[in-house]
Amino acid sequence: MMIIRPVQQEDLAAISALAAKTGVGVTSLPSNDERLAARIERVLKTWRDEVTQAEQGYLFILEDTEQKKVVGISAIEVAVGRTEPWYNYRVGTLVHASKELNVYTQMPTLFLSNDHTGYSELCTLFLDPDYRHSKNGQLLSKARFLFMAAFQERFADKIIAEMRGFSDEAGRSPFWESLGRHFFSIDFSEADYLTGIGQKSFIAELMPKHPLYVDFLSPEARAAIGQVHPHTAPARAILESEGMKYEGYVDIFDAGPTLEAYVSDLRAVKQSRVWPVMIDDQAKPTNNTTYLLANDKFRDYRALLAQVAFTETAICLPGSVAAALGITEGDTIWAVTLFAEEKH
Template sequence: MMVIRPVTRDDKQALLKLATKTGVGFTSLPNNEARLAARIERMIDTWEGKAPIHDQGYLFVLEDSESKEVVGISGVEVAIGLTEPWYDFRVGTLVHASKELNVYTQMPTLFLSNDHTGYSELCTLFLDPDYRKNKNGHLLSKSRMLFMSTFEDKFADKLIAEMRGVSDENGNSPFWESLGRHFFSIDFSEADYLTGIGQKAFIAELMPKHPMYVDFLTEEAKAVIAEVHENTLPARKILESEGMRYEGYIDIFDAGPTLEAYTKDLRIVRESETRKVLISETYRETHSTLLVGNLDYRNYRAIIGRQPCTATEITLSPAQAEILNVANGDLIRVAPLFAKEEHRQELSQTE
């Protein structure tokens, strides 16, 4: 059984192993032991109530309950940009007009922005390629939203997710080569690594503060604005299915899109409800797949399953109840894993 749980210090080596598989452009899981250890400590401090709001964050791991192997990671930052600026580009428009010359031109433009300061952020989503099956990616991504639904008071009203932008197999970014390199004079992979380990001051020091015209970029760079890396497309589709949308903001390095939403408008937040646990050795699975999580903040657990669920109760097997650390009569939070349209597609593929 696959289970979501909070990160622990013992997970460090497993996460370092995952970091070797992410590739260039995945800044939030750098292959840096000291940086990762510090982040794990910050997450633990958050759960223990020791971290100030600007340091608060949550990391969850996906674990195979039988082998105890950690095969995925996902995270949420509580409030970004409160201690150091949070940069992105806002894709806007400048108009150049002259009645005398009968000229009216709309120019797409990039404006350096800190507009997402204070937002919560979905981040650090990575699943071992060998486990990209059996809805593991959906569990890894959406369990964060179920957690946010259970503990809404701990997060901001608005939420973003930065998507990894386009780069080739050698880690070269067309957007970086057309724009960033002119100001930083370093390779994309080096800039990517520096931001991943927290050295972001050079962005403020070197990035121009005036608007930049998109038409001055190469055709290759323009083509990847707000596009995602091919490996990130499934993650984008998952977030969009939950109500997150591209609203005109992109990463300043690789031009990957930023998705955003009001936290309360996420589908899982809207549709999740509590049910009493009924433990049974035998039950008949339903067609609908449910996301199921306990209400234990410090020892959070989440799984997926095709559980019988009434208006008041949900049936769990003894093994599921043990994984979730719940007993008969306990309350847990449940939500459909998929939106109704996605569920219909899932059924049609299995019929």
């Protein structure tokens, strides 16, 4: 069975193995055991209510319980930019006009921005390539939405997700080569790694503060603005299907798009419902719809996918599913259809 659960300290080695498979561009999952261990400790303190809101974050594990193997990871940061500046580019327009010369031009421009400071963030999504099937990616991504639905008071009103930007098979980012390299004189992979381990001060020290004209960039760099890495396209599609949108903000290194939405507007949050549980091993699924199910236990959160039966007042679960969720008859769980086109 595939199940989502909170991270544990003993997951460090497995997470480190996943980090080694990510490649360039996943800045929030660096291949650095010291940094990963510190993050695990920080999120465990979050679940114990031992850190301030500015430091809070949640890290979820996708586990193959039959193999007892960690195969995926996803996360939520509660309030970005509160402990260190949060940078991105806002894609905007500057107008140049002269009535006397009868000249009027609109120039696409990149403005350095901290506009998302204080927002919550979906991040650190990575699934082992061997498990990219059977809706595992959907479970890994969307389980966070039911967690936010159950505990909305712990998050900002708006949520963002920075998508990995376009780079080629060699890890070369055309946006970085056309822009960032001129100011940092280091390879994209090195800048990406430094950001991932928290050394972000160099951004403020070296990045130009004035607007940058997009037309000055190479054609390849211009084409990369707002585009995702091919491996990230499925993750973007999942988030967009839940109501997140690109609103013109991109990463300052690779120009990957930032998606955003109000938490209350997310499809899985709006359509999810709390159901009392009946345990019945004989109950047949009401239909062929796959449901995302989650308990409402903060420190012992669990989520999984299942086809289930409903009565007018309850959800009927097999004993194995109830046990995996850590619930008994009479408890309540959150349920929502996995896909937007399906409704119960």
